[in-house]
Amino acid sequence: DSSWQEAVQYDGANGKMQFTIAFDQVDSSATFHGVSKLRFDMPRTDPTFLRERIANTWLREIGIPAVCATSGQLVINGNLYGLYVAEESVGHGFVKKFFPGNSDGDLFKEGWTPETNKSDPNWTRLDTFWAAQTPGDLAAIVDVPNSLLSWAAECLLNDGDGYWGGDHNFYIYDEGAKGYVFFPTDLDSSLDYLGQFTSDPLFWWSARDQWLLPIPQHYLIMLGDAGLRAQYIQALATELPRLDVAEMQSWIDTWSAQIASAVAADPHKPTDFMPGDFETAVALARSGVQQRADYVTSWLQCKSTGTGADSDGDGYIWCDDCRDDDASISPGAPEICGNQIDDNCNGVVDEGCPTTATTGP
Numbered sequence: 001d002s003s004w005q006e007a008v009q010y011d012g013a014n015g016k017m018q019f020t021i022a023f024d025q026v027d028s029s030a031t032f033h034g035v036s037k038l039r040f041d042m043p044r045t046d047p048t049f050l051r052e053r054i055a056n057t058w059l060r061e062i063g064i065p066a067v068c069a070t071s072g073q074l075v076i077n078g079n080l081y082g083l084y085v086a087e088e089s090v091g092h093g094f095v096k097k098f099f100p101g102n103s104d105g106d107l108f109k110e111g112w113t114p115e116t117n118k119s120d121p122n123w124t125r126l127d128t129f130w131a132a133q134t135p136g137d138l139a140a141i142v143d144v145p146n147s148l149l150s151w152a153a154e155c156l157l158n159d160g161d162g163y164w165g166g167d168h169n170f171y172i173y174d175e176g177a178k179g180y181v182f183f184p185t186d187l188d189s190s191l192d193y194l195g196q197f198t199s200d201p202l203f204w205w206s207a208r209d210q211w212l213l214p215i216p217q218h219y220l221i222m223l224g225d226a227g228l229r230a231q232y233i234q235a236l237a238t239e240l241p242r243l244d245v246a247e248m249q250s251w252i253d254t255w256s257a258q259i260a261s262a263v264a265a266d267p268h269k270p271t272d273f274m275p276g277d278f279e280t281a282v283a284l285a286r287s288g289v290q291q292r293a294d295y296v297t298s299w300l301q302c303k304s305t306g307t308g309a310d311s312d313g314d315g316y317i318w319c320d321d322c323r324d325d326d327a328s329i330s331p332g333a334p335e336i337c338g339n340q341i342d343d344n345c346n347g348v349v350d351e352g353c354p355t356t357a358t359t360g361p
Contacts, residue, residue: 003043003188007270016042016082016268019074020089037089039067040074042082044270046188047281049263052085054251054285055157055187062242064150065098065173065183071259082268083259090171090185092116105174109185115171122174129172129180130217135225138218143181144231150182151219152235154190155201156243158292161189165204167216182218192284197291201236201299202229203322203345215347223347237300240293248289256282321345 007015024036032038041052052069059066072086088094095116096103107116111130114121129141138144154164162184163170169189172180199207202223205215215223222228256278263269263278302308302319310317314327322345323329328336331345337353 003045007044010044011268011271014268014271016044016270018042018084031093034093035088036091036093039087039089040072040084041087041186041188042084043188045193047273047277048192048252048256048285049083049085049259049278050252050255050282050285051189051191051193052087052187053255054248055159055190056087057251058157058243058248059153059184059187062153062239064153065094065171066187067094067185071255071262073262080265080267083262083266085188090115095173099173099175102175105176107171107173109171110168111170111172125174132218132221135221135228138221138228139179141179142218143175143178144228145235146178147180147182147218148222148228148232148235149239150184152201152232152239154184155199155204155236156239156292156296157187157190158192158194158197158199158288159184159187159190160193160199161186163216163219165189165199167214192281192288195284197288198295200319200322201296202232203342203347205342205347206322206345214349220347233300233303236296240296240300243289243293245290245293249286252282252286252289 003018004015007017019040021038021040022036023030023032023038030036042049046052049071053071056066056069060068067087067090069085069087071083073083074081090107090109092103092107095105095107099105105116106114106121106126108121108126109115111126125141132138132141151164154162159165161169163182164184166189169184169186171183171185173183174180194207196207222232260278299319302317306317308317308319309324310321311324312321312327312330314321314330314333316324316330318324321330322342329341329343329345333344335343335351335353337350340349342349
């Protein structure tokens, strides 16, 4: 787990462990208030201690599958261990809530690990999902409309580590005839994580120099098809009014006040966590919600009117250009081999370039 590796690397013996409490470990039917497992999640990269609570609450509010999340202190044998976001687990009970009457399908974490029907998932159907290469392939195996709404919601949350904005931290659920639907998980890299709120809604990687991970396969299919891109942009326009900035800011205000003393008392805070860091992070998240909404609003307006600034003078307005600060990077630009940059804004780095074979000594 990368969060634990970071805790060990930077905090040593004081690194905060993350836990899952499994009430069904011995008795598979056991629950605690109807929940089979509780996750206690708090990576050292979240100085607000609130990202997952806020993001999941909003997703649930707009109807996208997301866990119920709150804040909680973990006490072990009478000793305070730390402050966490406490979350329900994702499993069959979770699926029943969001897919009533259709809750017997396969649920896969990151598209590979079965979380339901673990002994006999439909691997052949999953192979079809991962074999998709064209818009037709995508439509045949994915619930495209609802998956695009999910990606659009991640975009508005500025999620830096999901299927939108990364390449993992997602689930797919097989709805049967409708296909697999995407929904996000592990949202501790949302809101203020990147420290800026202007990641392009389509070319999200453009704000990260030399992004080395591949852009997710099914996202690339959407990006490469004009019709699917238009559907995704419409999904953004649908989700944007559902982001009630004042409401989300009120959650941040109320919940940060709830946990302020618990943050101060947490004995396993990161070793470099300084006085004032919590308040600074909360203020950034609060202002960032508005900044993100404003940015996406401007981007959608640019897209709808086809007019906007062209800061680098390469002939592409800013909402059509993955790097409007660099005239050498734009849609249709030649791909420069070996520079680890997506020069032509298609989501692929160094495509069509020769590979260098290496041999051992």
